[in-house]
Amino acid sequence: MxxxxxxxxxxxxxxxxxxxxxxxxxxxxxxxxxxxxxxxxxxxxxxxxxxxxxxxxxxxxxxxxxxxxxxxxxxxxxxxxLSARFMWTLLAAALLVISLLALELHRSDPIAPMVDFLGMFWGFLAGAADVARASLATAAPVLLVALGVGAALDLIIAAAVFTALRFRRA
Ligand SMILES: [Zn+2]
Structure with a gap:
């Protein structure tokens, strides 16, 4: 058959x-x-x-x-x-390009992009801190310290950039 x-x-x-x-x-x-x-x-x-x-x-x-x-x-x-792996690779590449672009912008005209970037960063930090407080009560102190250190580092970098800028323009 x-x-x-x-x-x-x-x-x-x-x-x-x-x-x-x-x-x-x-x-x-x-x-x-x-x-x-x-x-x-x-x-x-x-x-x-x-x-x-x-x-x-x-x-x-x-x-x-x-x-x-x-x-x-x-x-x-x-x-x-495979597609998930591809998406992660794409995401990582996009993040790399974005950070390189941000770095390039800082070099040419530090003030405006720097302020934008800081604003975004602070928004992200505030959101992350809220989430940490709400859902991870026990881990919150550790997380907040880590976020605080990150914020402090960011402020130091910002201060350094602004100081350098003022020094150059003086
Ligand atoms: Zn077939």
Missing amino acids: SLPRDRCHECDPEAVFDLADGGLGPARKREVRDHLEECPGCKDLYGRELGLSRSLCSLEYAEIKSGYIPRSVAMALPTRR
Whole structure:
């Protein structure tokens, strides 16, 4: 008995996952392998799942294997984690560019950007301090000291910049 043509073209990611996992019966295995030959997308997925199965030494993947994480979630994991990692890299790069730009602005005209930056920083500090007081009552003193040290450092830097500026203009 041969399968209907359209069934051969059906994509079944879960079956691909099972094939990589070695959890398919001989007949279904042949079916899925046949599909892989015709479908580059599923073949690509199979390759990725094979790599996933091989990296079982990591705790997370061991948990997937032992069934703590639902299969549908496990299947979505490789791409999700990759895109999340990409987003973090992007965020870090953006922060780096922003801080470099801020530094560049300080050099050319320290007053206006410096005041803007300080305002933003103080806003952030006040918000962070509120959150710390509300939710982390026991850790608040430590956090506030850390924030205070950060604020003091910022003030010292600001004072140094303003002093240098006044000295240059005098
Ligand atoms: Zn397919």
